[in-house]
Amino acid sequence: MTRSSPFRRDRRPRPDPAPEPHGTADPAAAGRRAPGVLALALPALVVLAAEPLYLLVDTAVVGNLGTVPLGGLAVGGGLLAWAAALLNFLAYGTTARAARRAGAGDRAGAVAEGVQATWLAVLLGAAVVLLFQVLAGPLTQTLAGGPGEVAEAGEQWLRVAGCGAPLLLVSLAGNGWLRGVQDLRRPVRFVLAGSLLSLVLCPLLVHPAGLGLPGSAVANLVGQSLTAALFVRALLREGADWRFRPAAVRAQLVLGRDLLLRATVLQLAFLVAAGVAARTGQAALGAHQIALQLFLFLALVLDAYAIAAQTLVGHALGAGRPAEARATARRVTLWGLGTGVLVAVVLLAGRDLVVPLFTGDPAVRAQAGLVWWFLAGFQPLAGVVFALDGVLMGAGDVGYLRTVTVGAALVGFLPLSLLSGPLDWGLAGVWTGLTAFIALRLVAVLARVAGDRWLTAPATVGA
Structure with a gap:
């Protein structure tokens, strides 16, 4: 199968939009600018x-x-x-x-x-x-x-x-x-x-x-x-x-099954990481909680690009315009990367101002200072990962996302988190595991979007 970069324009002729099997087509849709x-x-x-x-x-x-x-x-x-x-x-x-x-x-x-x-x-x-x-x-x-x-x-x-x-x-x-x-x-x-x-x-x-x-x-x-x-x-x-309509609900559950498994693995991985941090000590647990809540809050900012990507890619592929879907992948990748870099700079510049807002304990502050480098360092990677997650979700390629997330958790996040206790790595080990989790997913989604298979992923729309 021919492979092409998502960052290069797709010059192949655009196929005609697929005929619509359900409902009444919206005659104004084709003329509206995305x-x-x-x-x-x-x-x-x-x-x-x-x-x-x-x-x-x-x-x-x-x-x-x-x-x-x-x-x-x-x-x-x-x-x-x-x-x-x-x-x-x-x-x-x-x-x-x-x-x-x-x-x-x-x-x-x-x-x-x-x-x-x-x-x-x-x-x-x-x-x-x-x-x-x-x-x-x-x-x-x-x-x-x-x-x-x-x-x-x-x-x-x-x-x-x-x-x-x-x-x-x-x-x-x-x-x-x-x-x-x-x-x-x-x-x-x-x-x-x-x-x-x-x-x-x-x-x-x-x-x-x-x-x-x-x-x-x-x-x-x-x-x-x-x-x-x-x-x-x-x-x-x-x-x-x-x-x-049971058939339509079953079709939705096909997508839901993969997303549910993906979410379950994510939740379990975070629970394991919190358990390891708790066994490291109260100061480590406090610092982990502060950094994790900031990570989850910042993920909301970056996940907004995923929602935009999902909507735009779904529309483009539904209209039979793969080149437009690729262009969306390029745009959201740049937006995610740029926002991730900006967030990283703000986190590093504001560390001494932000951490005291959450705790006055010197031990917790010291542990938070260690975690802060990880939290800031992988924001650009996370920006791209979340954006391309949205691209693949919009294409209906959730089976691949499920496999990638489970694999990255089992290979990167969980092993490094679990080894942090017996090897006395502390929070550095836990957050190295989280960084590896993000990095492995980044490699996987970039490889997927660089190819063509995501453009023809089954969307189970016709049920």
């Missing part, structure tokens, strides 16, 4: 950042109740966030399928993907609610390190907030199909509306209303209800057919 990377990335960033920022405020409000409620929020909120992270394929998988249909001029088909993803979200959400109601006690005790006040507080919070799992997943599905049709403005409004409502209710219910920690869970639930209702209303306004 939005730029930033036009899609910026609203995606707002949506990605809304939940973490709300959680910061929620943590501050609950923190005034004392150590036990704060620990309960960390335990219960961590379990709910973990479930959402594992099922995030409802957003990314739906984007890939909807973008293919929209790119081929079939907006009705793209909306239909949103309807079936919403059904799937309701079914999976109901399963999560059942799981949390039956196992809330054992799960919170496991995460809290055994029975006690913190576990009880976490169980109390989770039993209330966990009822919002279907709402949370419906919002993920709504984000997915709207990204697919290149409408990222409405998700911003919907997510901000729910988050602002929660922000207003949280302090009122926790303190003046006297509900305490359960008030935080109720505020969370009400905000998610509003956001989910707005996403459902958007589907209703499209005049979509709401019949449940």
Whole structure:
């Protein structure tokens, strides 16, 4: 098979767009100019950042109740966030399928993907609610390190907030199909509306209303209800057919299976790394937590390019324009690299200002200073990796991404993290493992995008 660089223009003749098997083609689609990377990335960033920022405020409000409620929020909120992270394929998988249909001029088909993803979200959400109601006690005790006040507080919070799992997943599905049709403005409004409502209710219910920690869970639930209702209303306004179609749901689960396995491996790798850091000492664990949270927050910034890439590539391939998909790969690679370099420079320049914001412990600061070089050093690599992850997701090449992520974790991240304990490498070993994980993925995705197979990856759109 002929190989060509993603950074060189593809001069082959463009094939005609594939005929559309579903729905009615959008006659105006062909004449519209594709939005730029930033036009899609910026609203995606707002949506990605809304939940973490709300959680910061929620943590501050609950923190005034004392150590036990704060620990309960960390335990219960961590379990709910973990479930959402594992099922995030409802957003990314739906984007890939909807973008293919929209790119081929079939907006009705793209909306239909949103309807079936919403059904799937309701079914999976109901399963999560059942799981949390039956196992809330054992799960919170496991995460809290055994029975006690913190576990009880976490169980109390989770039993209330966990009822919002279907709402949370419906919002993920709504984000997915709207990204697919290149409408990222409405998700911003919907997510901000729910988050602002929660922000207003949280302090009122926790303190003046006297509900305490359960008030935080109720505020969370009400905000998610509003956001989910707005996403459902958007589907209703499209005049979509709401019949449940098992074949379409099964096709979505094919993409979801690979993304779910990928997310599971990622979560387990981070848990192992945290366990190794905890055994190194309290100072090392504190520094690891600071650096890891910054890494995850910065990943949101870089992941916005992945969402833009996914949408643009899906549209291009759905319209039968592989050269446009390659051009998108080049653009998002440069944006990811440039942003990664900028983030690295800011981290290095601001280390002495940022670290004291999180801790005043000299031992933790010393450990954080060591980790900081790793955190800053691999940001340019991460910028490219996340951007090209989006390219391959948009192409429906999620099987390859699954294999690469699992392989990089098993070969790089996990071995180096696990060896850090017996070999006394400390945090340097753990973060060397994370750097290797990023580097191995970088090599793999660059090699893939340099070839042609991703352009013909099965997108399972026709189901």
